[in-house]
Amino acid sequence: MSFYLAIIGTRDNPVYELAFGTHRQGGDGQPKFSVQMKELNPFIVHAALDIVEDVQWTTNTMYLKVVDNFYNYMISAFVTAGNIKFLLLHETKVEDSIRQFFVDIYDQYIKTVLNPFYAVNQTISSPVFDQKIRNLAKKYL
Amino acid sequence: MRASFDILDSNRDKVSTTTNGDHKTHTRRKSSVSSIASSDSNPSKTAINCKNITSQAFCPRVLVVASPDADELARESGFDRLTTLLQPFGDEIIGRVCIRDSQSITLNCENYSVRFNDVIGGGLPTTSGDIVNRNVVLFKTQDHESLLKIQVEEQENFLNWELSLSYRNQLKRKLYLDQFFRRIIANPPVTSFETFSHPVACVYAISSRNANPLETLAQLPKTINNGTPPAEYINRDYLRTYVLIHHENEDDLEQSRTLLEKMKRQFGLHCYLLRIGRHKATEDQYQVIKQSCWITAHEELASIDQSNNNKSETDASAPPSLHNDDITEIQQLVRSLVTQSIIPFMERCVTVWNDQVASSRRGITGRFFSASRKYFGGGIGSGGSNGLKSGNSLLGSITNSGNTTLDVPVGAMATYKQLGFYGYLTPEATIRRLADYAFMLRDYKFAHSTYDLLKRDFLNDKAWSYLAASQEMAAISILMSINPPQSILSTKTRTDIIEPLLDSAIYTYISRSSMPTYALRCILISSELLCTVGSPLAASYDATKWLLKALDEKLVGRLGYALLMERISNAYGVHGEISEINRNRRRGTASPALDQNNNTSNNTNTNRKTKVSDLIQSTSGGTRHRKAAFWLLLAAREWYDANDYKQVQLCTENANHVYGEMDWTVREDGILHRLTSGHRTKNMIDQVDLLSIN
Numbered sequence: 112m113s114f115y116l117a118i119i120g121t122r123d124n125p126v127y128e129l130a131f132g133t134h135r136q137g138g139d140g141q142p143k144f145s146v147q148m149k150e151l152n153p154f155i156v157h158a159a160l161d162i163v164e165d166v167q168w169t170t171n172t173m174y175l176k177v178v179d180n181f182y183n184y185m186i187s188a189f190v191t192a193g194n195i196k197f198l199l200l201h202e203t204k205v206e207d208s209i210r211q212f213f214v215d216i217y218d219q220y221i222k223t224v225l226n227p228f229y230a231v232n233q234t235i236s237s238p239v240f241d242q243k244i245r246n247l248a249k250k251y252l
Numbered sequence: 253m254r255a256s257f258d259i260l261d262s263n264r265d266k267v268s269t270t271t272n273g274d275h276k277t278h279t280r281r282k283s284s285v286s287s288i289a290s291s292d293s294n295p296s297k298t299a300i301n302c303k304n305i306t307s308q309a310f311c312p313r314v315l316v317v318a319s320p321d322a323d324e325l326a327r328e329s330g331f332d333r334l335t336t337l338l339q340p341f342g343d344e345i346i347g348r349v350c351i352r353d354s355q356s357i358t359l360n361c362e363n364y365s366v367r368f369n370d371v372i373g374g375g376l377p378t379t380s381g382d383i384v385n386r387n388v389v390l391f392k393t394q395d396h397e398s399l400l401k402i403q404v405e406e407q408e409n410f411l412n413w414e415l416s417l418s419y420r421n422q423l424k425r426k427l428y429l430d431q432f433f434r435r436i437i438a439n440p441p442v443t444s445f446e447t448f449s450h451p452v453a454c455v456y457a458i459s460s461r462n463a464n465p466l467e468t469l470a471q472l473p474k475t476i477n478n479g480t481p482p483a484e485y486i487n488r489d490y491l492r493t494y495v496l497i498h499h500e501n502e503d504d505l506e507q508s509r510t511l512l513e514k515m516k517r518q519f520g521l522h523c524y525l526l527r528i529g530r531h532k533a534t535e536d537q538y539q540v541i542k543q544s545c546w547i548t549a550h551e552e553l554a555s556i557d558q559s560n561n562n563k564s565e566t567d568a569s570a571p572p573s574l575h576n577d578d579i580t581e582i583q584q585l586v587r588s589l590v591t592q593s594i595i596p597f598m599e600r601c602v603t604v605w606n607d608q609v610a611s612s613r614r615g616i617t618g619r620f621f622s623a624s625r626k627y628f629g630g631g632i633g634s635g636g637s638n639g640l641k642s643g644n645s646l647l648g649s650i651t652n653s654g655n656t657t658l659d660v661p662v663g664a665m666a667t668y669k670q671l672g673f674y675g676y677l678t679p680e681a682t683i684r685r686l687a688d689y690a691f692m693l694r695d696y697k698f699a700h701s702t703y704d705l706l707k708r709d710f711l712n713d714k715a716w717s718y719l720a721a722s723q724e725m726a727a728i729s730i731l732m733s734i735n736p737p738q739s740i741l742s743t744k745t746r747t748d749i750i751e752p753l754l755d756s757a758i759y760t761y762i763s764r765s766s767m768p769t770y771a772l773r774c775i776l777i778s779s780e781l782l783c784t785v786g787s788p789l790a791a792s793y794d795a796t797k798w799l800l801k802a803l804d805e806k807l808v809g810r811l812g813y814a815l816l817m818e819r820i821s822n823a824y825g826v827h828g829e830i831s832e833i834n835r836n837r838r839r840g841t842a843s844p845a846l847d848q849n850n851n852t853s854n855n856t857n858t859n860r861k862t863k864v865s866d867l868i869q870s871t872s873g874g875t876r877h878r879k880a881a882f883w884l885l886l887a888a889r890e891w892y893d894a895n896d897y898k899q900v901q902l903c904t905e906n907a908n909h910v911y912g913e914m915d916w917t918v919r920e921d922g923i924l925h926r927l928t929s930g931h932r933t934k935n936m937i938d939q940v941d942l943l944s945i946n
Contacts, residue, residue, distance in 0.1 A: 123878075125916050150923040151886075153916060158882035161824075161875060 113142040114252060115152045115200040120232035123160060127235040134249045156198045159186040163196055174210045189213035212251040219243050295825030298425050299783035302433055306777055308365045309437040312452040312594055312692050316370045317476055319458040319468050322497055330572035334457055335370040339544040341586045342366040349591055352599055353695035361694060366590055367546060388443055390769035395549040396435060397809030403431045404811060408898055420902055432815055436773055438546045444485035444673035445717040447688045453491035453594045460503040465511055466518060469494060484664055487676045487685060491597040493522040493589060499529045522593045526585045528578045538573040598689050605686040609679050613705050668713040680709050696733035700726055720760035724774040727753040731778060736786025746790055754778055762805055772807040783826040792827035792876050796820045814890035821883035824876035831874030881910035888927050900927055
């Protein structure tokens with residue numbers, strides 16, 4: 112199973128992206144998207160923003176569950192208070208772990224925002240952040 | 253157009269400043285929205301065109317039976333036979349056509365059409381079960397695909413880089429409408445489960461050259477189908493009309509007039525005189541008559557082949573052409589045929605059948621009737637159909653066809669269980685015909701309620717093709733009856749009525765009776781119509797869902813696949829357009845209140861809450877431009893795989909309204925980069941950066 116995580120800024124710009132695989136069931140944590148799928152990933156997630164913008168007004172929670180799907184893939188979304196969107200492309204429906212995953216990413220993201228040298232919508236290139244997200248992915252998915 | 257969108261954008265700015273207090277700041281990329289809206293002015297335009305095509309496609313069929321001398325006359329003008337001469341004139345009747353519907357309300361139709369053909373559909377081998385209707389194809393997928401290929405290649409030459417985007421989009425739209433959509437719904441074959449291709453009327457034509465006109469006319473009915481009787485599911489009580497073609501140059505008008513009088517005395521009032529060949533004129537008064545636009549892919553391919561052959565030899569046959577006066581004369585004839593004979597006849601049929609067959613089934617007593625029929629076998633059923641028989645003969649006397657004695661064939665009363673089809677005198681077939689007539693007369697609400705009556709009977713008999721066809725038409729007739737802004741499809745109708753109908757129809761077409769081409773027709777028509785009903789979700793949710801179904805089931809060839817993906821993109825565009833309109837309307841009514849709300853701070857809390865929810869409704873949601881761009885990209889990938897780089901370019905250019913401003917889209921491992929760079933190396937024409945064009 113492969114996942115693609117994107118943190119999208121307020122201007123539809125990617126702030127952070129990560130493709131990873133599962134560590135469960137003997138997975139090695141590497142993404143195994145097919146070639147056709149790999150080049151489409153960012154576009155699929157971008158298209159799902161349309162739905163996210165509809166759904167975010169209908170609920171009080173930040174976690175929007177599965178908002179969209181593309182063939183066998185599903186897209187789960189999480190909208191932060193600052194209108195930053197976390198989107199995850201995944202193949203199986205595991206709402207609880209995805210929710211915890213998102214909440215922990217939100218935690219990490221807040222810590223990044225606290226950095227005085229970081230401006231909203233700036234790309235996050237910190238290797239520490241990257242490593243933490245990978246660890247979270249390993250923990251939950 | 254542009255100006256109005258600008259106004260709209262400034263409005264939106266005003267609103268978004270007021271929402272800033274909300275905890276979720278809603279940023280909208282207004283530039284991309286407006287550019288998509290202005291460049292492809294309205295995506296629903298194509299859908300509305302499709303609606304018009306659909307209403308013209310399901311039109312009365314008129315059987316043409318011509319004497320050899322009448323055919324000879326047509327041949328002198330360069331036509332194959334009289335039918336081909338008449339066909340182009342049936343495409344659009346000149347002027348308005350008045351139709352009275354079941355409620356006696358008059359409806360004016362601008363673009364009514366009829367279709368002329370000269371085959372009635374011979375007797376199929378009568379086997380039991382659903383075998384008769386299994387594997388019937390609406391069109392041959394290969395023919396369709398190869399025709400599409402030819403047309404796309406032809407269009408290649410016009411899709412030049414220098415031409416404006418909107419012009420190229422227009423060409424593309426035309427390709428879809430005329431070569432794809434129209435070809436799929438044009439001329440369905442004669443089948444037992446729908447009566448659109450069964451004749452409604454018949455034209456017996458002779459010319460003034462005939463030596464024994466009255467005898468020839470009397471003999472003409474026997475030449476239909478070379479003498480083989482039509483299949484037993486085809487209604488034989490169609491309207492008979494008689495046309496005398498008078499050749500002005502050769503024959504005496506007085507003689508023809510007396511002949512017409514004689515014809516009227518013998519055959520009834522539906523006799524017409526057509527005067528042609530009045531002038532020996534110069535070339536410039538002649539007009540080339542184009543082929544009817546309703547030919548199937550198969551016929552079109554044949555004619556393309558033929559013209560190619562002709563080119564390779566000599567330019568042997570001149571294109572069929574007629575004198576201007578003759579053209580108006582024929583137009584007038586077709587018009588009076590339709591307005592004076594065919595439509596009144598159909599209106600009468602609808603009334604008679606509704607009174608005698610359908611009305612007994614409507615309402616609570618009708619339900620009991622069909623239930624008792626189910627449990628007590630044929631006794632009651634045959635009683636009901638005796639009434640029907642008398643009804644038909646009553647109709648026969650109205651239409652003056654009483655002079656041809658009706659010998660009822662054995663299969664006419666056949667039930668589905670006996671022969672695998674319903675004979676034309678059974679109540680089921682009659683109700684279906686009634687519904688089809690109502691549909692052809694554009695009385696869609698009545699048609700829907702009539703199609704609905706049939707469902708249980710067909711389900712009980714396991715008559716799958718019948719069931720699917722009636723459900724398809726039931727859904728389509730609801731969708732056709734909705735004309736925004738006067739009426740809008742409600743969410744309830746959409747989810748509770750249309751969706752199950754379409755779901756069942758498509759499933760039955762594909763799985764139970766293996767007629768995938770019909771499933772494709774159903775999906776195409778209904779998804780286009782769903783884009784015209786003024787409900788954003790109908791377009792972006794339902795229409796795209798069915799189109800995706802068509803893709804998943806592989807109902808189309810490769811180019812069709814790409815075209816359908818573009819349709820999905822278009823449906824998402826329609827969503828944006830409709831919610832834009834809705835938002836405007838709501839803002840138009842709500843904005844004074846909003847201003848007040850901002851100015852006076854002493855509003856009650858509840859009042860504020862409703863206003864905020866209004867505001868959220870009017871600002872949020874509504875666009876699907878990212879989805880639209882995404883599906884354009886997928887379509888571009890299909891065109892790329894089909895080595896059609898100009899189409900790739902067109903798709904990516906359209907998608908660039910969304911993707912153009914973002915740098916992540918042109919990454920080297922992304923699809924957009926692959927498509928555009930591949931196109932660049934292969935076409936070698938442009939050094940211009942595709943993305944900087946806009």
